Amino acid sequence: MFDAVMIEKSADGAQTVHIGPVEDARLPDGDVTVRVEWSTLNYKDALAITGRGPIVRQFPMVPGIDFAGVVELSARADIPPGTRVVLNGWGVGERWWGGLAGRARVKGDWLVQLPEAFTTRQAMAIGTAGYTAMLCVMALERQGLTPERGPVLVTGASGGVGSVAVMLLARLGYHVAAVTGRPEEEDYLRALGAAEILPRSGFSTPGRPLEKAYWAGAVDVAGGVVLANVCAAMLPNGAVTACGLAADMAFPATVAPFILRGVTLVGIDSVMCPRPQRIEAWRRLAELTDPTRLESMVTEIALADVPQAAAALLDGRMRGRIVVRIP
Ligand SMILES: NC(=O)c1ccc[n+]([C@@H]2O[C@H](COP(=O)([O-])OP(=O)(O)OC[C@H]3O[C@@H](n4cnc5c(N)ncnc54)[C@H](OP(=O)(O)O)[C@@H]3O)[C@@H](O)[C@H]2O)c1
Incomplete structure (x- = not known):
């Protein structure tokens, strides 16, 4: 038996969330069983748990798009019991039982061996959000950003x-401007390495097709008008990574930045990202993460706190990363 968060759907379509013991026999098929030590709450998990977004593809579902832990049982000679592993995406927590549980059974191909530098808790302090941030930085570098x-x-x-x-861009020596709707987080963002704090309100109303050009690179999690305004303010040959829709799924932009300034818009998909890129992302994270800065992002919660924290995250009341302690 292990404890898990379980999302169920009743005949009338209502979604309920329970936390409690689950029999090992109910775990899905898979060639590797992991004792999960830490998981996290990402934006997508919060959508799944609150039911505010169509994330879960089959019920009952254990949510949690990521986890870190130790291999307990394995049919794979290259991933023996005792190996410390991390998993991000691959539909886990959406189509396949996920990480908000004491045990997970998955395909060995989905697991990445955890770099020595990280504890399993630190790996989940980074989580899918942080691994995606690394994929964004790597994509900007591929576009020639320095x-x-x-x-x-x-x-x-x-x-x-x-x-x-x-944190990553500051560590690499960039002058980082942080856009936030929470001016009270200025000290937090400066401690992570931000050199400038800009109010979100300056980006959230429709602007002109081309604005004064400021930015050589950008990481956007918002989408919508925010992303359109970011693209409009890029320097010639600048690059923007689009990875999120915290503001909107729409992209109400013109082609002006792309055809008149040679701006590149790069899409980031962490879920189906090929394995070699994942391994490289975790290697770079191990190289670039400052443990003190990482810890400043963390709010640690128990499994029982997950439903409440999921709602708070979507309401913009959680800062940084939420790490979930697995009993
Ligand atoms: N493509 C991928 O593979 C991938 C992977 C991971 C995450 N994502 C996506 O990336 C986004 C961020 O994920 P996360 O885990 O970082 O979520 P998060 O912790 O909730 O952060 C989202 C942040 O966006 C800002 N925000 C909220 N509403 C906004 C609005 N209306 N306009 C502009 N900014 C707004 C807030 O920051 P401030 O308060 O500082 O403004 C909020 O803290 C989500 O859409 C998520 O689905 C995608």
């Missing part, structure tokens, strides 16, 4: 992806 090209912008800066992106 600190000499100019300042970079991070939207949703006090959220999970945003906080880690600020």
Whole structure:
């Protein structure tokens, strides 16, 4: 038996969330069983648990798009029991039972061996949000971005992806401007390495097709008008990564930044990202993460606190990363 968060749907379509013991025999098929030590709450988990977004594809479902733990049983010679592993995405917590549980059974191909530098708790302090931030930075680098090209912008800066992106870009020597709707988080963002704090209100109303050009690179978690305004203010040949929709799924923009300034918009999908890129992302995270800055992002909760924290996250009342202690 292990404890788990379980989402169920009744015949009338109502969604309920329970936390309690589950029999091991109910675990899905898979070649590796992991004793989960830590999981987290990402934006997508919060949508799944509150039912505010169509994330869960089959019920009953154990949510949790990521986890870190130790292999208990394995049919894979290359992933023996005792291996410390991390999992991000692959539909886990959506189509396949996920990480908000004491045990998870998955395909070995989905697991990445945890770098020595991290404890399993630190791996989940980074979580899918932080791994996605690293994928964004790697994508900007592939577009030729360097600190000499100019300042970079991070939207949703006090959220999970945003906080880690600020920390990573500052560590790489960039001048980082952090966009936030929470001016009270200025000290927090400066401690992560932000050089400038910009109010979200400056980005959330429709602007002109081209604005004054400021930014060499940008990490956007918001989408919508925010992303359109970010694209409009890029320097010639600048690059923007789009990874989120915290503001809106729509993209009400013009082609002006792309055809008149050579701006590149790069999409980031952490869920189906190929394995070699994941391994490289976790290697870079191990190299670039400052443990003190990482810890400043963390709110630690128990499994029982998950439903309440999920609602708070979507209401913009949680800062940084939520780490879930698994009993
Ligand atoms: N593509 C992928 O593979 C991938 C992976 C991970 C996450 N994501 C997506 O990335 C987004 C962020 O995820 P997260 O885990 O960082 O969530 P999060 O912790 O909730 O952070 C989102 C942040 O966005 C800002 N925000 C909220 N509402 C906004 C609005 N209306 N306009 C502009 N900014 C707003 C807030 O930051 P401030 O208060 O500082 O403004 C909030 O903290 C989500 O949409 C998530 O689904 C995508």
